[in-house]
Amino acid sequence: MFGYAGKILFVDLTNGVIKKEETERYIADFLGGRGIATKIAYDMIPPGANALDPKNALIFMTGPMTGAAPSSSRIDVVSLSPVTNMLGGSSAGGDFGTFLKFSGYDGIVIYGKSEEKVFLKICENDIAFEGASKIWDKDVFESVDYMKEAGREMVEVATIGRGGANLVKMSGISFSKRSLASRGGLGAVMGSKNLKGIVVSGCKGIKVRNKDVLKKTNYEILRKLVESPSYEKYKTWHAKIAASLLKARRPYFGDYEEEYWEDAEEAAGNAREFFENKVKLKSNSCFSCPLRCWAWIEYEGEEAPMVACQGTFSAITFILKIKEPELAWKIYLKMQREGLDIMSTSAVIAYASRLGKVKLGSEEILDFIERIVNREGEGDIFAEGIKKAEEHFGVPAVYVKGGMESWSSDLRPFRGISLAAAVTESGSISRAVHGFPESSYYTKPEKAKKVAKKIAGREDIAEPTIYEEKHKLVAHFENEHIIADSLGICDTPLLSVPEELWLKAFAAITGLNYSSEDLHYYAEKIRTLERLFNVRRGLNAKNDTLSDRLFQSRFRSGPWKGVGIDREKFEELKKKYYELRGWDENGIPKKETLKKYGLEVER
């Protein structure tokens, strides 16, 4: 077997028993990464289980290409989400996934609940539980330093901060101090199992089928990435992303306000000035990737790695309406240290501001986060997520499927993205529509139109507010993301390099010759299984929706003045999407669909 490490580790925390299973059992049916993780989740998590039950399983899974091709750093994490009580998932870059394979494992499945607070140390065949009571109350940065010392020199760490330890529903799993599998409250699942972290190291290599072809193909992929016109932009991405998001008309302000934030441009300009002139910034990359999405940033004696994407600094700037980047930096440090999902936490804080509990754009936010993390007073309610807070306070909030906080881009003008937010199994939009044509319609119109034409046959539908044909774009991008997450490739480079090169690299790594259609077949199969997971829990078309406030809201100013979501047209679009997926009107996969993907026995 090539590409795959060959074994999956099953860790029963209740009994302290560790088993190894052959990865080969799953490969032909579920490819890898997200696919295999979904299958294991389907098999292991009982339909009646709750997310914070010991019965829930937390599955970390790499793909066959993780660590072997350019931009192949991804690890996927799947579990029952405590936010939505549905299938949850999130993925992360960094070095952890590759090191897990170097240790000899494609994935780790954690289930049960440890009596003591522990962390897990994995070095090839040496697997040990270590006491974690000393670091249980420590933040992510301190925990990573502690656990790295406990291991060997070249180790990678996955951990939760105080957020996860206190079962805060907006907490993610941090890989080193930087990359978070942030969405869906997976950090709280880890916390509920009394598992503080996982340390991996290993000296095993990744065996590949044809090293010469792989070398040549990897070189071609690298050149494509490095020679693409947007490559240079990554260098200055930290400084420019806020302005570029505004140009794309994507951010929302405060608690999904209807008025445009007049100071948005000024805030973006300040952020640019901050990253260009005030901080010390050193560009860095995840394993095997040339893109430099993250940087090590130092400012006034504090330092931290920061990924320059819509969900970090710019989410804080716009959602929390912060004009001073110095304050946004402090809030970033706080959330990163506590291991919180920045998009969700910002949304919760913005909602709390509507209730008058905290003032946006002020230092109060820092104390408010502290109260959430410690579950002090009303912080205990907000720590349960935006939907629970809505139920408690009775003031309508904005959330997507299952009650998950929206991602950091506005949903109201974007028809395709709204659809994805409602139908995607985990409610995690970011798991489905990164690189979506609607998102870049105002920044790269030509490219957006070209992509829309290629997928759905019409150029004009790249425009965000058009409803037609959006179901085709959503289904296609969902598939692409499932392929990326299952192979272990980051979705950004996957979409910007010709598919045949990835297929060639995949064949050179694994020895398996798959066509584009084969991969899409896998993607559709995995998508259907994700659906079945939730259908088994009693979910149907009624659950595929957004909070009412999203349908009622209309912009009163700004570039989207007058725009809102039309519920009827949205429902129509949903039906078309079901049809395309081979599901019935109730959103349940039809018999012939199950037959097509060989999933009949699954139900």
Next chain:
Amino acid sequence: MPYLIVHEDKCVGCHTCEMVCSLSHEGVINLNLSRIHVVGYKGEKFPIMCLQCEDAPCELICPMEAIYKEGDIRYVDGEKCIRCKMCSLVCPIGGVIYDAINHKMLRCDLCGGDPQCAKYCPMDAIEVVEEVPERRKKGVRVLYGEED
């Protein structure tokens, strides 16, 4: 003969050089079998490999005289080498490593004249030059106390 210069300010720590090095020489992707190593702390990272020293400590200490020069590149004669790992011990920069799996000493051989790490580095952090730069020669003299 080619010589490698590292521009440490350009490195982003993506490990591509290590991947291609182990893939070229050993046929697997394994950072522990790479002859080049990305080291670093926090955001500062850079690769380091055998610098093909003029008076190489590894060559001087080898009890079997197994390290020999061909052109300007040093190789290990696997027949003579007894795997005492003295070369690995004396190298100040960790330029020689022991491959426990295949029981041999690994060191940069500049890929016989076409260094793959330099070719694959997406950041051009590793540069191939024809002559050892004067700056580095001076650095070596300072290191050995021959110059201030």
